[in-house]
Amino acid sequence: ITTNMECAVDAQSLISISLMKIHNSRTQRGGIKLHKNLLVSYVLRNARQVYIKEKYAEIYRMQQYEEVRTVCNEIQELNPLDLDSEDADDEDQARAACCGDETSLCHRGAAQPAVHVRAPSTLLGCCPFEDSSKESEPCEYRSCCMEASPVSHFDPFSADNIRHCNKTTVLDLDTHVVTTVENGYLHQDCCCDALQGGQGAQSPAKKRKGEFGGCVSEAEDVSDFTAARKRAKREDCSYSNPDYTETSNISNLISIFGSGFSGLLSRQADLEQICSKQALAGLGAWTRAIVAF
């Protein structure tokens, strides 16, 4: 499956079309056609794979750009006689590693202008537009895409880290639930991790200004994320590892709209009604979530 940008756009519409087909099949005469719905779910899986790959590629490109910027800044500011220079480097690196703000999300082509301030994109990568002059405090909140490591020891945007990226974060605009999944398991939000004791970085945990969005530090925001995390875990929604097996592909896709194949083949009229509602509710949320992503 080719992964250029054009395909990714097609992937998005294919996902919508496929979900619509599955939804329409519930009201077709003669009952739900198992064979057809199975084939449609394969298209859904394929489109989703392409879409996610393309998004990762885009993020990688963005982070590569930021890496170059960081190096340039380092070269500019480096002064062998300045004892504080190392700190400054760390700050810049750390800041670059910081969660970006919402503008970056908009610039990455999300269609929805009303993205919640606590956008997950902040967890996914840095903001290339951040001005280093804004904040001098070092920030140790790092991208979810990176393995946990002390800030000062490595270049957070090396290619290796990106390749190890195995976490997916999705924002559901309806419920404002942020869900991060690593290797098929629901994961604590990175920000919560950092806030709850840090990651062994050298600098003490510092609060960030709200204007940067994303990783918030106020107590109530922490509890929001915690609450969201708990909610996410309770939800019967699991996204698996990008290198998943075929069976998990189909089951995950079915879980998305909340009813499963057993829902499609429900034998009781009332249960089917409920499943339809669930499917409808799930359908919209998933579609909106994709757009925000």
Place this chain on the structure above:
Amino acid sequence: CPSDIISTVEFNHTGELLATGDKGGRVVIFQREPESKTEPFSQGEYNVYSTFQSHEPEFDYLKSLEIEEKINKIRWLPQQNAAHFLLSTNDKTIKLWKVSERDKRPEGYNLKDEEGRIKDISTVTSLQVPVLKPMDLMVEVSPRRVFANAHTYHVNSISVNSDYETYMSADDLRINLWHLDITDRSFNIVDIKPANMEDLTEVITAAEFHPHHCNLFVYSSSKGTLRLCDMREAALCDKHSKLFEEPEDPSARSFFSEIISSVSDVKFSHSGRYLLTRDYLTAKVWDLNMESKPLETYQVHDYLRSKLCSLYENDCIFDKFECAWNGSDSVIMTGAYNNFFRMFDRNTKRDVTLEASRESSKPRAVLKPRRVCAAGGKRRKDDISVDSLDFTKKILHTAWHPTENIIAIAATNNLYIFQDKLNSEMH
């Protein structure tokens, strides 16, 4: 009229009778007229023999589901006496029908008159022996068996065994074996339903018994595989004897790879040595002795490969085309869009595209070969461009006479019967 859409076509074992089923649950049987010495051109034409309602729409109240009356498949039993028997099935219920002729009727009853009214006994003065007198031919159809409540999923195939005693019915996940005389019991011989339906990855798409070996049958899957099963090996044939699968070409992967590799039909050759399968873009001939790849692959309409996205949007990509062998297994046939159907000669490797339409085929006119050219490509006169194809005119169901070069083509709600007068004998 949507209920007139033909959904299945099948010749009987001699080719004398041709049955069609439609979306409205009706079966129409055609009979070939015997050759007439006085009118040589009327020999071998098919005329309507009988029409009856096989299935009615049903409602499953427990599942709140309507069961379509559409006839999915018809299969004839081999003829053993004067009557003909056929099996017809919709999504859930298989029925055995007896088709018999009545051309004589008894006359001269003592106790009732010509209209059947009871006579006044006082008017009877003498006794007579009733005699059989010829009458206008009447074809009577009666349901002899109803095989119901054995399928949770939609029945896609039925196949009569060469033992003439049993037959099988296949739905998306299971295959059941029946005895033709017993309706309250069937044996499940294949079950691919996973313990958790969310683990479902493939369904059964077609099944057929071997023409000579009553213990062997084949079933195809939505993943493009064929499984040959031997009923002597185990009661439950979940383990296959042979698995026929062609490895996927990774460079050809697309969003729709799984859909276009799903097998829509499988047919044994008359010899029993080969299998013919149809998927969305190709027809393949397999040798029973070679599981690793097909013997031959025929491109039916490869020009559609670049249009799969729009064919997915309008649901055409889910169309299930059938395929057929000729009597000598030298030619295979399958349908396409725009009322085109294709024939491939396995020996000469030549193929032809023909059209089934009123405009292009007057009775007894010779069919003109058609050609589809790529959009913007070099175009000859009478060529059709890919973009001009009518995708609502699809030929899904075709049948070939068992011994002669006569084919039946179902084009939506019209049936076309073509004969090769020059080459009546199969070769």
